[in-house]
Amino acid sequence: MRLVCISDTHSMHRQIQVPDGDILIHSGDCLGVGSLDELEDLDNWFAEQPHPHKILIAGNHDWCFQDEPQEAQALVRHAHYLQDSSLELEGLKFWGSPWTPVFFNWAFNLERGPDLAERWARIPRDTDILITHGPPAGILDAVPTGTGSLNVGCEDLASAVETLNPRLHIFGHIHEGYGQQQIGQRRYINASTCTGSFKPLNPPIVIDL
Incomplete structure:
Protein backbone atom coordinates (compact mmCIF):
# COMPACT_ATOMS: atom_id res chain seq x y z
CA MET A 1 0.00 0.00 0.00
CA ARG A 2 1.57 3.26 -1.14
CA LEU A 3 0.34 6.54 0.33
CA VAL A 4 1.27 9.81 -1.37
CA CYS A 5 0.96 12.78 1.01
CA ILE A 6 0.61 16.45 0.09
CA SER A 7 -0.69 19.52 1.91
CA ASP A 8 -0.81 23.31 1.67
CA THR A 9 -0.81 23.47 -2.10
CA HIS A 10 -2.77 26.76 -2.02
CA SER A 11 -4.24 26.25 -5.52
CA MET A 12 -0.78 25.54 -6.97
CA HIS A 13 -1.51 21.82 -7.32
CA ARG A 14 -0.80 21.90 -11.06
CA GLN A 15 2.77 22.97 -10.37
CA ILE A 16 3.72 19.83 -8.45
CA GLN A 17 4.81 16.41 -9.66
CA VAL A 18 2.82 13.73 -7.86
CA PRO A 19 4.23 10.18 -7.89
CA ASP A 20 1.96 7.20 -8.47
CA GLY A 21 0.48 5.39 -5.51
CA ASP A 22 -2.62 3.75 -4.12
CA ILE A 23 -4.01 6.63 -2.05
CA LEU A 24 -3.36 10.36 -2.55
CA ILE A 25 -3.88 12.28 0.70
CA HIS A 26 -4.25 16.06 0.88
CA SER A 27 -4.26 17.40 4.43
CA GLY A 28 -5.71 20.84 3.85
CA ASP A 29 -5.08 24.37 2.59
CA CYS A 30 -5.79 23.10 -0.88
CA LEU A 31 -7.08 26.52 -1.99
CA GLY A 32 -5.69 30.02 -2.32
CA VAL A 33 -8.51 32.39 -1.38
CA GLY A 34 -10.93 29.57 -0.59
CA SER A 35 -13.38 29.98 -3.48
CA LEU A 36 -15.68 27.42 -5.08
CA ASP A 37 -14.06 28.09 -8.47
CA GLU A 38 -10.68 27.08 -7.04
CA LEU A 39 -12.23 23.97 -5.55
CA GLU A 40 -13.76 22.96 -8.87
CA ASP A 41 -10.33 23.20 -10.50
CA LEU A 42 -8.83 21.10 -7.71
CA ASP A 43 -11.46 18.42 -8.20
CA ASN A 44 -10.76 18.36 -11.94
CA TRP A 45 -7.09 17.89 -11.10
CA PHE A 46 -7.93 15.03 -8.73
CA ALA A 47 -9.76 13.37 -11.62
CA GLU A 48 -6.56 13.50 -13.66
CA GLN A 49 -4.45 11.74 -11.02
CA PRO A 50 -3.94 7.96 -11.41
CA HIS A 51 -4.35 7.03 -7.74
CA PRO A 52 -7.35 4.72 -7.18
CA HIS A 53 -8.32 6.67 -4.07
CA LYS A 54 -7.94 10.29 -2.98
CA ILE A 55 -8.65 11.79 0.44
CA LEU A 56 -9.09 15.52 1.13
CA ILE A 57 -9.58 17.54 4.28
CA ALA A 58 -9.95 21.31 4.58
CA GLY A 59 -7.55 23.78 6.15
CA ASN A 60 -7.69 27.32 7.45
CA HIS A 61 -7.50 28.85 3.95
CA ASP A 62 -10.32 26.71 2.57
CA TRP A 63 -13.15 29.09 3.38
CA CYS A 64 -15.79 27.59 1.10
CA LEU A 87 -13.30 6.22 6.00
CA GLU A 88 -12.06 2.67 5.54
CA LEU A 89 -9.98 1.85 2.47
CA GLU A 90 -7.99 -1.28 1.76
CA GLY A 91 -8.36 -2.41 5.36
CA LEU A 92 -7.07 0.88 6.79
CA LYS A 93 -9.20 3.20 8.92
CA PHE A 94 -8.74 6.92 8.26
CA TRP A 95 -10.02 9.92 10.21
CA GLY A 96 -9.83 13.49 8.93
CA SER A 97 -10.33 16.82 10.69
CA PRO A 98 -9.62 20.44 9.65
CA TRP A 99 -9.41 22.25 13.01
CA THR A 100 -6.43 24.30 14.19
CA PRO A 101 -5.85 26.62 17.16
CA VAL A 102 -6.98 30.23 16.67
CA PHE A 103 -4.50 32.29 14.66
CA PHE A 104 -5.86 35.69 13.61
CA ASN A 105 -9.24 34.98 11.97
CA TRP A 106 -9.00 31.98 9.67
CA ALA A 107 -11.43 29.19 8.78
CA PHE A 108 -11.82 26.15 11.05
CA ASN A 109 -10.15 27.88 13.99
CA LEU A 110 -11.04 26.97 17.58
CA GLU A 111 -9.74 28.19 20.91
CA ARG A 112 -7.10 26.06 22.59
CA GLY A 113 -8.46 23.95 25.41
CA PRO A 114 -11.91 22.36 25.69
CA ASP A 115 -13.13 23.39 22.21
CA LEU A 116 -10.29 21.63 20.42
CA ALA A 117 -10.13 18.76 22.91
CA GLU A 118 -13.77 17.98 22.15
CA ARG A 119 -12.97 17.60 18.45
CA TRP A 120 -10.09 15.24 19.12
CA ALA A 121 -12.25 13.20 21.50
CA ARG A 122 -14.33 12.21 18.48
CA ILE A 123 -11.46 10.31 16.86
CA PRO A 124 -12.15 6.55 17.00
CA ARG A 125 -9.70 4.50 18.99
CA ASP A 126 -9.13 2.09 16.10
CA THR A 127 -7.94 4.80 13.71
CA ASP A 128 -4.92 3.65 11.71
CA ILE A 129 -4.17 6.88 9.88
CA LEU A 130 -5.04 10.27 11.35
CA ILE A 131 -5.20 13.26 8.99
CA THR A 132 -5.44 16.72 10.54
CA HIS A 133 -4.61 20.07 9.08
CA GLY A 134 -2.44 21.21 11.95
CA PRO A 135 0.36 19.46 13.83
CA PRO A 136 0.45 18.30 17.43
CA ALA A 137 2.49 20.40 19.82
CA GLY A 138 6.22 19.82 19.57
CA ILE A 139 6.13 17.74 16.39
CA LEU A 140 7.20 19.39 13.11
CA ASP A 141 5.44 22.56 14.26
CA ALA A 142 8.24 25.12 14.69
CA VAL A 143 8.02 28.54 13.07
CA PRO A 144 10.98 30.92 12.98
CA THR A 145 11.00 34.03 15.16
CA ALA A 158 -0.64 15.79 20.95
CA SER A 159 -2.31 14.18 23.97
CA ALA A 160 -4.96 12.54 21.80
CA VAL A 161 -2.38 11.08 19.44
CA GLU A 162 -0.41 9.69 22.38
CA THR A 163 -3.55 7.97 23.64
CA LEU A 164 -4.86 6.74 20.29
CA ASN A 165 -1.47 5.76 18.87
CA PRO A 166 -2.32 5.68 15.15
CA GLN A 180 8.92 13.26 8.91
CA GLN A 181 9.51 12.20 12.50
CA GLN A 182 9.37 8.69 13.94
CA ILE A 183 8.49 8.12 17.60
CA GLY A 184 8.33 4.46 18.50
CA GLN A 185 6.02 2.71 16.05
CA ARG A 186 4.25 5.96 15.15
CA ARG A 187 5.28 8.16 12.25
CA TYR A 188 4.43 11.85 11.94
CA ILE A 189 4.37 13.48 8.51
CA ASN A 190 4.22 17.20 7.79
CA ALA A 191 3.44 17.10 4.07
CA SER A 192 3.36 20.87 3.42
CA THR A 193 3.99 21.34 -0.29
CA CYS A 194 4.60 25.07 0.00
CA THR A 195 7.68 26.44 1.70
CA GLY A 196 7.59 29.25 4.22
CA SER A 197 7.68 31.67 1.28
CA PHE A 198 4.61 29.99 -0.30
CA LYS A 199 6.54 28.33 -3.12
CA PRO A 200 5.31 24.79 -4.02
CA LEU A 201 8.80 23.28 -3.84
CA ASN A 202 8.52 20.52 -1.21
CA PRO A 203 7.99 17.14 -2.92
CA PRO A 204 5.15 14.83 -1.92
CA ILE A 205 6.03 12.41 0.86
CA VAL A 206 5.57 8.75 -0.08
CA ILE A 207 4.87 6.11 2.56
CA ASP A 208 4.82 2.37 1.84
CA LEU A 209 2.83 0.31 4.31
Missing part, protein backbone atom coordinates in the same frame (compact mmCIF):
# COMPACT_ATOMS: atom_id res chain seq x y z
CA PHE A 65 -15.90 24.40 3.17
CA GLN A 66 -16.78 26.48 6.23
CA ASP A 67 -18.98 29.16 4.68
CA GLU A 68 -20.69 27.19 1.90
CA PRO A 69 -20.36 23.59 3.10
CA GLN A 70 -23.10 22.01 1.01
CA GLU A 71 -21.96 23.64 -2.21
CA ALA A 72 -18.30 22.89 -1.50
CA GLN A 73 -18.77 19.25 -0.60
CA ALA A 74 -20.94 18.70 -3.67
CA LEU A 75 -18.03 19.85 -5.85
CA VAL A 76 -15.71 17.17 -4.47
CA ARG A 77 -16.60 14.31 -6.82
CA HIS A 78 -13.18 12.70 -7.31
CA ALA A 79 -11.96 12.49 -3.71
CA HIS A 80 -13.27 11.42 -0.32
CA TYR A 81 -13.82 14.57 1.75
CA LEU A 82 -13.44 14.06 5.50
CA GLN A 83 -14.53 16.56 8.14
CA ASP A 84 -14.56 15.03 11.60
CA SER A 85 -15.42 11.79 9.85
CA SER A 86 -13.96 8.41 9.00
CA GLY A 146 13.45 36.86 15.46
CA THR A 147 15.31 35.06 18.23
CA GLY A 148 14.84 31.39 17.32
CA SER A 149 11.70 29.36 16.78
CA LEU A 150 8.29 28.82 18.35
CA ASN A 151 6.30 25.59 18.54
CA VAL A 152 2.70 26.34 17.62
CA GLY A 153 1.04 22.91 17.42
CA CYS A 154 -1.97 21.82 19.45
CA GLU A 155 -1.30 20.41 22.92
CA ASP A 156 -4.63 18.59 23.11
CA LEU A 157 -4.02 16.99 19.72
CA ARG A 167 0.25 4.21 12.77
CA LEU A 168 0.52 7.51 10.89
CA HIS A 169 -0.38 11.09 11.68
CA ILE A 170 -0.40 13.22 8.52
CA PHE A 171 -0.76 17.01 8.62
CA GLY A 172 0.58 20.28 7.19
CA HIS A 173 -0.27 23.90 8.08
CA ILE A 174 3.20 24.82 9.33
CA HIS A 175 5.14 25.03 6.07
CA GLU A 176 8.50 25.32 7.82
CA GLY A 177 7.90 21.98 9.57
CA TYR A 178 7.90 19.91 6.36
CA GLY A 179 9.33 16.43 6.87
Whole structure:
Protein backbone atom coordinates (compact mmCIF):
# COMPACT_ATOMS: atom_id res chain seq x y z
CA MET A 1 0.00 0.00 0.00
CA ARG A 2 1.57 3.26 -1.14
CA LEU A 3 0.34 6.54 0.33
CA VAL A 4 1.27 9.81 -1.37
CA CYS A 5 0.96 12.78 1.01
CA ILE A 6 0.61 16.45 0.09
CA SER A 7 -0.69 19.52 1.91
CA ASP A 8 -0.81 23.31 1.67
CA THR A 9 -0.81 23.47 -2.10
CA HIS A 10 -2.77 26.76 -2.02
CA SER A 11 -4.24 26.25 -5.52
CA MET A 12 -0.78 25.54 -6.97
CA HIS A 13 -1.51 21.82 -7.32
CA ARG A 14 -0.80 21.90 -11.06
CA GLN A 15 2.77 22.97 -10.37
CA ILE A 16 3.72 19.83 -8.45
CA GLN A 17 4.81 16.41 -9.66
CA VAL A 18 2.82 13.73 -7.86
CA PRO A 19 4.23 10.18 -7.89
CA ASP A 20 1.96 7.20 -8.47
CA GLY A 21 0.48 5.39 -5.51
CA ASP A 22 -2.62 3.75 -4.12
CA ILE A 23 -4.01 6.63 -2.05
CA LEU A 24 -3.36 10.36 -2.55
CA ILE A 25 -3.88 12.28 0.70
CA HIS A 26 -4.25 16.06 0.88
CA SER A 27 -4.26 17.40 4.43
CA GLY A 28 -5.71 20.84 3.85
CA ASP A 29 -5.08 24.37 2.59
CA CYS A 30 -5.79 23.10 -0.88
CA LEU A 31 -7.08 26.52 -1.99
CA GLY A 32 -5.69 30.02 -2.32
CA VAL A 33 -8.51 32.39 -1.38
CA GLY A 34 -10.93 29.57 -0.59
CA SER A 35 -13.38 29.98 -3.48
CA LEU A 36 -15.68 27.42 -5.08
CA ASP A 37 -14.06 28.09 -8.47
CA GLU A 38 -10.68 27.08 -7.04
CA LEU A 39 -12.23 23.97 -5.55
CA GLU A 40 -13.76 22.96 -8.87
CA ASP A 41 -10.33 23.20 -10.50
CA LEU A 42 -8.83 21.10 -7.71
CA ASP A 43 -11.46 18.42 -8.20
CA ASN A 44 -10.76 18.36 -11.94
CA TRP A 45 -7.09 17.89 -11.10
CA PHE A 46 -7.93 15.03 -8.73
CA ALA A 47 -9.76 13.37 -11.62
CA GLU A 48 -6.56 13.50 -13.66
CA GLN A 49 -4.45 11.74 -11.02
CA PRO A 50 -3.94 7.96 -11.41
CA HIS A 51 -4.35 7.03 -7.74
CA PRO A 52 -7.35 4.72 -7.18
CA HIS A 53 -8.32 6.67 -4.07
CA LYS A 54 -7.94 10.29 -2.98
CA ILE A 55 -8.65 11.79 0.44
CA LEU A 56 -9.09 15.52 1.13
CA ILE A 57 -9.58 17.54 4.28
CA ALA A 58 -9.95 21.31 4.58
CA GLY A 59 -7.55 23.78 6.15
CA ASN A 60 -7.69 27.32 7.45
CA HIS A 61 -7.50 28.85 3.95
CA ASP A 62 -10.32 26.71 2.57
CA TRP A 63 -13.15 29.09 3.38
CA CYS A 64 -15.79 27.59 1.10
CA PHE A 65 -15.90 24.40 3.17
CA GLN A 66 -16.78 26.48 6.23
CA ASP A 67 -18.98 29.16 4.68
CA GLU A 68 -20.69 27.19 1.90
CA PRO A 69 -20.36 23.59 3.10
CA GLN A 70 -23.10 22.01 1.01
CA GLU A 71 -21.96 23.64 -2.21
CA ALA A 72 -18.30 22.89 -1.50
CA GLN A 73 -18.77 19.25 -0.60
CA ALA A 74 -20.94 18.70 -3.67
CA LEU A 75 -18.03 19.85 -5.85
CA VAL A 76 -15.71 17.17 -4.47
CA ARG A 77 -16.60 14.31 -6.82
CA HIS A 78 -13.18 12.70 -7.31
CA ALA A 79 -11.96 12.49 -3.71
CA HIS A 80 -13.27 11.42 -0.32
CA TYR A 81 -13.82 14.57 1.75
CA LEU A 82 -13.44 14.06 5.50
CA GLN A 83 -14.53 16.56 8.14
CA ASP A 84 -14.56 15.03 11.60
CA SER A 85 -15.42 11.79 9.85
CA SER A 86 -13.96 8.41 9.00
CA LEU A 87 -13.30 6.22 6.00
CA GLU A 88 -12.06 2.67 5.54
CA LEU A 89 -9.98 1.85 2.47
CA GLU A 90 -7.99 -1.28 1.76
CA GLY A 91 -8.36 -2.41 5.36
CA LEU A 92 -7.07 0.88 6.79
CA LYS A 93 -9.20 3.20 8.92
CA PHE A 94 -8.74 6.92 8.26
CA TRP A 95 -10.02 9.92 10.21
CA GLY A 96 -9.83 13.49 8.93
CA SER A 97 -10.33 16.82 10.69
CA PRO A 98 -9.62 20.44 9.65
CA TRP A 99 -9.41 22.25 13.01
CA THR A 100 -6.43 24.30 14.19
CA PRO A 101 -5.85 26.62 17.16
CA VAL A 102 -6.98 30.23 16.67
CA PHE A 103 -4.50 32.29 14.66
CA PHE A 104 -5.86 35.69 13.61
CA ASN A 105 -9.24 34.98 11.97
CA TRP A 106 -9.00 31.98 9.67
CA ALA A 107 -11.43 29.19 8.78
CA PHE A 108 -11.82 26.15 11.05
CA ASN A 109 -10.15 27.88 13.99
CA LEU A 110 -11.04 26.97 17.58
CA GLU A 111 -9.74 28.19 20.91
CA ARG A 112 -7.10 26.06 22.59
CA GLY A 113 -8.46 23.95 25.41
CA PRO A 114 -11.91 22.36 25.69
CA ASP A 115 -13.13 23.39 22.21
CA LEU A 116 -10.29 21.63 20.42
CA ALA A 117 -10.13 18.76 22.91
CA GLU A 118 -13.77 17.98 22.15
CA ARG A 119 -12.97 17.60 18.45
CA TRP A 120 -10.09 15.24 19.12
CA ALA A 121 -12.25 13.20 21.50
CA ARG A 122 -14.33 12.21 18.48
CA ILE A 123 -11.46 10.31 16.86
CA PRO A 124 -12.15 6.55 17.00
CA ARG A 125 -9.70 4.50 18.99
CA ASP A 126 -9.13 2.09 16.10
CA THR A 127 -7.94 4.80 13.71
CA ASP A 128 -4.92 3.65 11.71
CA ILE A 129 -4.17 6.88 9.88
CA LEU A 130 -5.04 10.27 11.35
CA ILE A 131 -5.20 13.26 8.99
CA THR A 132 -5.44 16.72 10.54
CA HIS A 133 -4.61 20.07 9.08
CA GLY A 134 -2.44 21.21 11.95
CA PRO A 135 0.36 19.46 13.83
CA PRO A 136 0.45 18.30 17.43
CA ALA A 137 2.49 20.40 19.82
CA GLY A 138 6.22 19.82 19.57
CA ILE A 139 6.13 17.74 16.39
CA LEU A 140 7.20 19.39 13.11
CA ASP A 141 5.44 22.56 14.26
CA ALA A 142 8.24 25.12 14.69
CA VAL A 143 8.02 28.54 13.07
CA PRO A 144 10.98 30.92 12.98
CA THR A 145 11.00 34.03 15.16
CA GLY A 146 13.45 36.86 15.46
CA THR A 147 15.31 35.06 18.23
CA GLY A 148 14.84 31.39 17.32
CA SER A 149 11.70 29.36 16.78
CA LEU A 150 8.29 28.82 18.35
CA ASN A 151 6.30 25.59 18.54
CA VAL A 152 2.70 26.34 17.62
CA GLY A 153 1.04 22.91 17.42
CA CYS A 154 -1.97 21.82 19.45
CA GLU A 155 -1.30 20.41 22.92
CA ASP A 156 -4.63 18.59 23.11
CA LEU A 157 -4.02 16.99 19.72
CA ALA A 158 -0.64 15.79 20.95
CA SER A 159 -2.31 14.18 23.97
CA ALA A 160 -4.96 12.54 21.80
CA VAL A 161 -2.38 11.08 19.44
CA GLU A 162 -0.41 9.69 22.38
CA THR A 163 -3.55 7.97 23.64
CA LEU A 164 -4.86 6.74 20.29
CA ASN A 165 -1.47 5.76 18.87
CA PRO A 166 -2.32 5.68 15.15
CA ARG A 167 0.25 4.21 12.77
CA LEU A 168 0.52 7.51 10.89
CA HIS A 169 -0.38 11.09 11.68
CA ILE A 170 -0.40 13.22 8.52
CA PHE A 171 -0.76 17.01 8.62
CA GLY A 172 0.58 20.28 7.19
CA HIS A 173 -0.27 23.90 8.08
CA ILE A 174 3.20 24.82 9.33
CA HIS A 175 5.14 25.03 6.07
CA GLU A 176 8.50 25.32 7.82
CA GLY A 177 7.90 21.98 9.57
CA TYR A 178 7.90 19.91 6.36
CA GLY A 179 9.33 16.43 6.87
CA GLN A 180 8.92 13.26 8.91
CA GLN A 181 9.51 12.20 12.50
CA GLN A 182 9.37 8.69 13.94
CA ILE A 183 8.49 8.12 17.60
CA GLY A 184 8.33 4.46 18.50
CA GLN A 185 6.02 2.71 16.05
CA ARG A 186 4.25 5.96 15.15
CA ARG A 187 5.28 8.16 12.25
CA TYR A 188 4.43 11.85 11.94
CA ILE A 189 4.37 13.48 8.51
CA ASN A 190 4.22 17.20 7.79
CA ALA A 191 3.44 17.10 4.07
CA SER A 192 3.36 20.87 3.42
CA THR A 193 3.99 21.34 -0.29
CA CYS A 194 4.60 25.07 0.00
CA THR A 195 7.68 26.44 1.70
CA GLY A 196 7.59 29.25 4.22
CA SER A 197 7.68 31.67 1.28
CA PHE A 198 4.61 29.99 -0.30
CA LYS A 199 6.54 28.33 -3.12
CA PRO A 200 5.31 24.79 -4.02
CA LEU A 201 8.80 23.28 -3.84
CA ASN A 202 8.52 20.52 -1.21
CA PRO A 203 7.99 17.14 -2.92
CA PRO A 204 5.15 14.83 -1.92
CA ILE A 205 6.03 12.41 0.86
CA VAL A 206 5.57 8.75 -0.08
CA ILE A 207 4.87 6.11 2.56
CA ASP A 208 4.82 2.37 1.84
CA LEU A 209 2.83 0.31 4.31
